[in-house]
Amino acid sequence: MKNNIGLLLQKRAHLDPELEAVYEVEKDRRFTYREVNERCNQTANALLDQGVRAGDRVGLLLMNGIEFFESFFAIAKLGAVCVPLNWRLVPDELEFIMSDAGLSALIFGEEFLDAVTELSIRPSLRGEGERASKIESYFQVGGEAAPFALDYTATCGAAATAEPEIGATGDANLYIMYTSGTTGKPKGVVHTHETARWGCDTMLMTSEVREHDRYIVALPLFHVGALTPMTGNVMRGMTNIIMRAFDPSRVWKLIDEERVNCMLAVPAMLNFMTQVPEKDTADRSSLRWIMSGAAPVPVALIKEYSKMEIPVVQVYGMTETCGPACLTNYEDAVSKVGSAGKPFLYTEVRVVDDDGQDITPGEVGEVGEVWISGPHIMKEYWNRPDATAETIVDGWVKSGDIASIDKDGCVYIQDRKKDMIISGGENVYPAEVENVILALDSVLDVAVIGMPSNKWGESGLAVVVPRDASLDPQSILDHCQGKLARFKQPVAVEFIDEIPRNPSGKALKRILREQFPGPAAE
Numbered sequence: 116m117k118n119n120i121g122l123l124l125q126k127r128a129h130l131d132p133e134l135e136a137v138y139e140v141e142k143d144r145r146f147t148y149r150e151v152n153e154r155c156n157q158t159a160n161a162l163l164d165q166g167v168r169a170g171d172r173v174g175l176l177l178m179n180g181i182e183f184f185e186s187f188f189a190i191a192k193l194g195a196v197c198v199p200l201n202w203r204l205v206p207d208e209l210e211f212i213m214s215d216a217g218l219s220a221l222i223f224g225e226e227f228l229d230a231v232t233e234l235s236i237r238p239s240l241r242g243e244g245e246r247a248s249k250i251e252s253y254f255q256v257g258g259e260a261a262p263f264a265l266d267y268t269a270t271c272g273a274a275a276t277a278e279p280e281i282g283a284t285g286d287a288n289l290y291i292m293y294t295s296g297t298t299g300k301p302k303g304v305v306h307t308h309e310t311a312r313w314g315c316d317t318m319l320m321t322s323e324v325r326e327h328d329r330y331i332v333a334l335p336l337f338h339v340g341a342l343t344p345m346t347g348n349v350m351r352g353m354t355n356i357i358m359r360a361f362d363p364s365r366v367w368k369l370i371d372e373e374r375v376n377c378m379l380a381v382p383a384m385l386n387f388m389t390q391v392p393e394k395d396t397a398d399r400s401s402l403r404w405i406m407s408g409a410a411p412v413p414v415a416l417i418k419e420y421s422k423m424e425i426p427v428v429q430v431y432g433m434t435e436t437c438g439p440a441c442l443t444n445y446e447d448a449v450s451k452v453g454s455a456g457k458p459f460l461y462t463e464v465r466v467v468d469d470d471g472q473d474i475t476p477g478e479v480g481e482v483g484e485v486w487i488s489g490p491h492i493m494k495e496y497w498n499r500p501d502a503t504a505e506t507i508v509d510g511w512v513k514s515g516d517i518a519s520i521d522k523d524g525c526v527y528i529q530d531r532k533k534d535m536i537i538s539g540g541e542n543v544y545p546a547e548v549e550n551v552i553l554a555l556d557s558v559l560d561v562a563v564i565g566m567p568s569n570k571w572g573e574s575g576l577a578v579v580v581p582r583d584a585s586l587d588p589q590s591i592l593d594h595c596q597g598k599l600a601r602f603k604q605p606v607a608v609e610f611i612d613e614i615p616r617n618p619s620g621k622a623l624k625r626i627l628r629e630q631f632p633g634p635a636a637e
Contacts, residue, residue, distance in 0.1 A: 121192030128152035159189035169194030169282035194282020199337035225258030303497030314437025367393035381540030431455035477522035536565035566633030
């Protein structure tokens with residue numbers, strides 16, 4: 116069998132044609148694997164009719180739903196390259212990604228029509244100027260299609276259900292997923308059909324999933340923490356219960372009504388789920404475990420779920436590794452609470468010192484940087500050979516995360532070397548926020564740090580050196596609106612006479628975190 120991710124859907128449809136593949140919660144629509152594969156083929160053939168070919172980049176600006184699911188596998192079958200777009204971004208941020216990726220087609224939801232209409236007339240997306248990208252085809256999902264767009268439902272519904280010719284296999288690019296960059300510009304992580312398959316394999320072979328399990332997909336599908344499990348669920352023959360957006364009360368009802376077996380939720384989501392009455396009224400007996408990642412899970416939260424007899428197994432990974440790096444098992448979830456666990460089956464993890472030498476396991480106080488290797492690590496950063504060379508060294512991805520490792524090989528994440536903030540499971544790089552704030556003439560200097568947040572895990576605090584006394588905190592917060600996605604915007608501003616810096620000019624954020632410990636008032 117050729118290694119093409121789209122063929123996984125075709126094969127599963129052949130093996131289990133009447134097994135429920137997708138339950139789309141908000142629209143109450145259910146689809147078998149046979150039905151989804153036929154819809155996928157129609158989408159693929161509609162894209163072919165519009166000139167999309169192997170290697171072309173196709174953007175998806177879609178909320179979670181059947182259209183995202185079938186489009187992803189359709190693009191894979193054609194050998195085109197999927198570019199999932201974070202719908203929380205503002206048009207300026209989307210424009211950079213769409214232009215950098217060189218999109219030739221965009222599939223978007225009706226709720227993003229205003230943003231896409233604005234973007235469609237920008238020179239960089241009309242093939243004008245340096246590094247421009249000309250989008251030839253727009254497909255609108257839902258509502259009355261804009262004059263420049265095709266109606267997705269009508270166009271795909273009229274296309275053939277026959278299997279399209281497979282356009283790529285193996286090391287060919289499958290998707291480009293953009294992550295925030297430490298220099299203020301996002302980088303496109305490139306995964307191939309091969310790395311994506313291995314990412315699913317190492318996840319499925321390590322986590323306790325079973326054939327015909329029912330799995331809630333509550334994270335946005337532009338996130339590797341949803342896309343890799345969704346793909347793996349097809350491999351394993353499971354049902355994807357897809358939520359358009361996370362709703363803690365609805366999650367508990369779904370666990371009860373749909374007899375859910377497993378799911379993934381970031382710590383902020385787990386926290387919200389403990390605050391709704393449905394957690395005490397829902398039948399949770401079918402739920403074997405919840406996986407949680409994107410940020411360390413608070414010990415108190417793990418213990419609270421343990422009292423409900425729901426193991427929370429912590430996962431650690433990166434977009435650059437297709438998701439997987441380390442995972443706790445049932446036994447370690449409580450006995451080694453706070454640990455990120457051991458490497459996945461087809462994954463290797465090292466914790467190394469500044470000289471690249473492995474630290475001594477179990478040595479008290481000894482920490483180092485986490486390096487990750489395996490057949491599922493990214494191919495490269497799109498159009499960024501310099502950044503690729505800095506991150507991948509001899510087949511190892513340098514994570515930038517600082518950790519210790521115990522004598523049993525369990526990894527404990529201690530801090531982040533790159534000062535990244537994780538708010539509600541989303542990565543926020545301070546440099547990007549700092550660049551926006553520094554555009555204000557009234558700001559002399561700024562450093563953005565993370566504060567503990569009971570609601571989001573972390574929230575941003577802008578520590579500002581004002582240029583004049585007339586500057587007020589609210590004007591800085593107002594300035595960030597519309598220039599940054601909401602989850603990137605700081606929630607508070609503190610004024611200071613001088614940002615502490617080391618001799619090379621780097622802000623000493625450790626000192627700032629000590630001076631402004633939080634928690635965030637939200």
